[in-house]
């Protein structure tokens with residue numbers, strides 16, 4: 001039996017580039033544990049925890065949560081995933097966060113969704129999510145079977161407050177200033193794997209092929225055109 005080392009991966013890209021959409025496909029095919037900082041923060045906001053209340057004031061303004069809070073939250077969660085392959089989504093988003101992560105564990109690969117800003121703006125206003133699971137829909141790209149309802153649970157879908165056009169602009173600015181340097185950080189380490197395009201369905205087969213060199217496909221069928 002071949003024992004593979006555990007894979008520690010990060011998915012990056014501007015808001016709306018398709019990180020959540022691609023992450024769910026990766027999870028389906030490769031069985032990795034998915035840890036999304038945005039989903040965790042929204043869960044905390046919904047439960048009105050101390051972190052949630054603090055996070056809301058930043059998220060509503062399209063600003064990043066301070067590094068120390070975010071790092072503590074994520075590294076704490078990662079401790080429970082020590083024996084799994086994992087995929088981090090939305091973290092690290094600053095060089096300070098990337099350095100803190102490096103001190104705890106070695107990242108093996110960073111998947112960068114290189115999607116132009118013009119493509120993104122209109123996607124986000126059509127985004128609907130199922131908060132409890134993090135499942136993401138889009139009125140044009142991936143509509144739910146019944147409008148406004150989650151396919152799996154039948155629960156209502158909601159729009160994110162921070163998907164308003166003015167907040168989206170601020171989030172894209174924060175990405176430019178604070179998160180793009182993280183791409184350089186990983187590029188210098190030789191870990192960055194960029195995938196450019198404007199459509200998730202065209203980018204995905206390349207990501208699938210790349211990950212397939214590292215992990216077996218654990219989904220029902222090893223499909224030739226994986227979705």
Ligand SMILES: Nc1nc2c(ncn2[C@@H]2O[C@H](COP(=O)(O)OP(=O)(O)O)[C@@H](O)[C@H]2O)c(=O)[nH]1
Pocket residue numbers: 013014015016017018019020021022123124126127128136137138139140141142198199200201
């Ligand atoms: N039109 C279109 N929408 C997409 C595509 N890929 C993802 N989306 C939608 O764009 C929105 C943002 O995607 P999401 O995966 O949430 O991006 P994230 O913010 O990077 O996690 C969601 O509503 C997706 O359903 C695509 O190729 N075309």
Ligand SMILES: Nc1ncnc2c1ncn2[C@@H]1O[C@H](COP(=O)(O)OP(=O)(O)O)[C@@H](O)[C@H]1O
Pocket residue numbers: 014015016019037038039041058059062063064065066070089090091092093094097162171
């Ligand atoms: N690693 C992080 N550091 C600081 N703030 C974060 C981090 N992850 C998420 N956030 C906050 O949560 C918001 C939503 O994050 P996320 O769901 O990942 O959005 P998107 O994928 O659309 O960029 C961000 O705009 C930011 O305010």
